[in-house]
Amino acid sequence: MTGEQLTPVAALRRIAFLLERAREDTYKVKAFRSAAATILPLSDDELAGHVTAGTLTDLPGIGASSARVITDAWHGEVPVRLAVLEEEHAGPLAPGGRELRAALRGDLHTHSDWSDGGSPIEEMAFTAIELGHDYLVLTDHSPRLKVARGLSAERLARQLGVVDAVNEHLGGSGFRLLKGIEVDILDDGSLDQTDEMLARLDLRVASVHSKLAMDADAMTRRMVAAVAQPFTNVLGHCTGRLVTGNRGVRPGSKFDARKVFEACVENDVAVEINSRPERRDPPTKLLELARDIGCLFSIDSDAHAPGQLDMLDYGCERAEQAGIDPERIVNTWPAERLLSWASR
Numbered sequence: 001m002t003g004e005q006l007t008p009v010a011a012l013r014r015i016a017f018l019l020e021r022a023r024e025d026t027y028k029v030k031a032f033r034s035a036a037a038t039i040l041p042l043s044d045d046e047l048a049g050h051v052t053a054g055t056l057t058d059l060p061g062i063g064a065s066s067a068r069v070i071t072d073a074w075h076g077e078v079p080v081r082l083a084v085l086e087e088e089h090a091g092p093l094a095p096g097g098r099e100l101r102a103a104l105r106g107d108l109h110t111h112s113d114w115s116d117g118g119s120p121i122e123e124m125a126f127t128a129i130e131l132g133h134d135y136l137v138l139t140d141h142s143p144r145l146k147v148a149r150g151l152s153a154e155r156l157a158r159q160l161g162v163v164d165a166v167n168e169h170l171g172g173s174g175f176r177l178l179k180g181i182e183v184d185i186l187d188d189g190s191l192d193q194t195d196e197m198l199a200r201l202d203l204r205v206a207s208v209h210s211k212l213a214m215d216a217d218a219m220t221r222r223m224v225a226a227v228a229q230p231f232t233n234v235l236g237h238c239t240g241r242l243v244t245g246n247r248g249v250r251p252g253s254k255f256d257a258r259k260v261f262e263a264c265v266e267n268d269v270a271v272e273i274n275s276r277p278e279r280r281d282p283p284t285k286l287l288e289l290a291r292d293i294g295c296l297f298s299i300d301s302d303a304h305a306p307g308q309l310d311m312l313d314y315g316c317e318r319a320e321q322a323g324i325d326p327e328r329i330v331n332t333w334p335a336e337r338l339l340s341w342a343s344r
């Protein structure tokens, strides 16, 4: 095996990445990620011993298909599983929006396994680097979203220490993992985290996750109040609709979109274009309304797994179709400009 070839760990990670961006079931993906985690700490000799003795499947988390991938890669061959996936799934996820995608420097909305994501913080960061991002904002959920293991103030404080450690480890790469949150918008429009913690973050995405069906007047008041909160930077998936996927479908919340988007302009808050195919949020009519009102935008992946970071392709295609000026998309900005905007 030479250094030029795909290592077994890299082959397993690449397979997981391609499966995640194709929205495959997470259990399928988990097998490859846990196999990678198992062999990562092994020495070359230890790994060689298992490959030649055919005992890889004795190791925890390694099944027959992962063992085949490891064995092929160790012998310097492209694993069949990987070759098939590259053939079927590599390349842009959406035909449009390529120029805009190239102009994006990062992603403002992503989750790790600290809340309801599937991978550790550092794996999200490594993948963001591989995608060419300059920055990634880690935005795990806030305490009230218990189903998603939302972070208490204490856990968030601990997470910030981990973000510092990851950045230290990546020092010199030019990439920055930024501190963020996807904070729940409570019924009265207040935010579900202490001001003290919100102040320690680089950027905050505020989203509605509860009582999506409240009446339009109340929802409008709730969202306008949230947008006017001094810490709010991005209004996440504004309608909350689901249009496809294994969580089923649901209609978007009803609210006076003009009022909400005008409040975004007034408070210098970006309207998120959520790239997830399940969401496609805001719907096209609202996207065009926000464009005409003069809003800023962010194009976010809302990734819950490393491969989903690539879903930005979908959001870029929609933004391009809506004719949105890239200069108004805050994640085309360099990190310094983004940070000074977010800290106002």
Ligand SMILES: [Zn+2]
Residues within 6 Å of the ligand: 182, 207, 209, 236, 237
């Ligand atoms: Zn959300």
Ligand SMILES: [Zn+2]
Residues within 6 Å of the ligand: 109, 110, 111, 182, 302
């Ligand atoms: Zn999210």
